[in-house]
Amino acid sequence: MNKRKHLSAGFTLMEILVVLIIITILAGLVGVNVLRKPGEARVSAARMQIRNLQTAVKLYHAEQGHLPSQQQGLEALVRKPSMEPVPKNYPAGGYLDSAELPRDPWGNDYIYLTPGRHGEPFEIISYGSDGQPGGEDDAGDISSSDA
Numbered sequence: 001m002n003k004r005k006h007l008s009a010g011f012t013l014m015e016i017l018v019v020l021i022i023i024t025i026l027a028g029l030v031g032v033n034v035l036r037k038p039g040e041a042r043v044s045a046a047r048m049q050i051r052n053l054q055t056a057v058k059l060y061h062a063e064q065g066h067l068p069s070q071q072q073g074l075e076a077l078v079r080k081p082s083m084e085p086v087p088k089n090y091p092a093g094g095y096l097d098s099a100e101l102p103r104d105p106w107g108n109d110y111i112y113l114t115p116g117r118h119g120e121p122f123e124i125i126s127y128g129s130d131g132q133p134g135g136e137d138d139a140g141d142i143s144s145s146d147a
Contacts (some may be wrong), residue, residue, distance in 0.1 A: 039138030043103035046126045046142045049102055052121045053077070053110060053124050056095040063089060067114050067122055074101055074112045074124070097132065104142075106133065118145050 026121040056077045061067050061092050064087040068076035071083060080090040096102075104110055116123030123145050130139040 042129070043138055043142060045105045046049055046128075049104065050110070050124050050126065050144050051143060052096075053102075057112075057122055057124070060087075060095050061121075063087075063091075068112070070112070070114050074110060077101065116145055117143075 001071060012087060025117075039065065053074060057067065057074075066085055068074070068081065069083070072081040075081075076087075077095040078099060079094065083124045102110075106126075106129050108127065111125040111127070112122065113125070114122040123143055125144070126142045127133055128135050128139045128141060132139075133141060135141065
């Protein structure tokens with residue numbers, strides 16, 4: 001009885017191969033779907049970056065008592081501004097994880113407006129794949145106001 005229990009304790013080579021084949025098929029389907037829609041993936045990445053920048057601007061506001069000015073722009077998140085209003089308690093590492101301001105997935109700078117176009121305190125915009133205001137699909141504007 002003990003010998004029989006020992007023999008059935010693991011997976012057979014066939015079972016492992018079946019699982020590997022299923023995983024390979026699923027990974028292939030997911031990969032093909034992502035490759036078919038690179039524009040959608042970039043739009044999602046831009047939305048995520050905008051949310052991260054939005055959070056950093058809100059933290060800047062909470063700690064400094066004011067938003068970065070239009071002239072200071074998003075650069076104020078990675079380097080202490082030298083123009084007024086100069087922050088008093090600027091953290092050594094800035095407000096982002098990197099020393100450089102990220103660009104959108106199409107390689108363009110994010111646009112920072114204060115106040116925003118719809119009356120919000122600030123707005124962060126990517127103009128999408130064409131880098132121009134307006135457009136549709138992956139060329140459409142992506143804004144922090146849309147979230």
